[in-house]
Amino acid sequence: MAKQEILKGTLDLIVLKTLEAQGPLHGYAITSHIQRVSSDLLRVEEGSLYPALHRMEQDGWVRSKWGLTDKNRQARFYSITAAGSRQLAEEQANWSRLIEGVGLVLGHA
Numbered sequence: 001m002a003k004q005e006i007l008k009g010t011l012d013l014i015v016l017k018t019l020e021a022q023g024p025l026h027g028y029a030i031t032s033h034i035q036r037v038s039s040d041l042l043r044v045e046e047g048s049l050y051p052a053l054h055r056m057e058q059d060g061w062v063r064s065k066w067g068l069t070d071k072n073r074q075a076r077f078y079s080i081t082a083a084g085s086r087q088l089a090e091e092q093a094n095w096s097r098l099i100e101g102v103g104l105v106l107g108h109a
Helices: 003-022 027-037 046-058 082-108
Strands: 062-068 074-080
Touching (some): 003 082, 027 046, 046 062, 074 082
16 A cells, blocks of 8 residues: 555544544644644644545535634534544544554564
């Protein structure tokens, strides 16, 4: 699997999980949440986030609508759909299998 594919899948996973846990958020709030809960270990750049959100919206995993931020600015708010929840469950299962496989290799290498 190419590095980009792994990163794309990981980005989908953490964005969907963020929306499931936090409810509707605008892009900056998504990136801030991910950075905060990962203790600054993960930083999602706008150049990666917005294309991913657009693709996930086309795939039916998220939906968006315009709203006002806490600072009274117009922003697009994203929320997870039922299809997105199913995809999240699949992505979490895949991630668990990957972690297990890597752990087995590291333990026996």
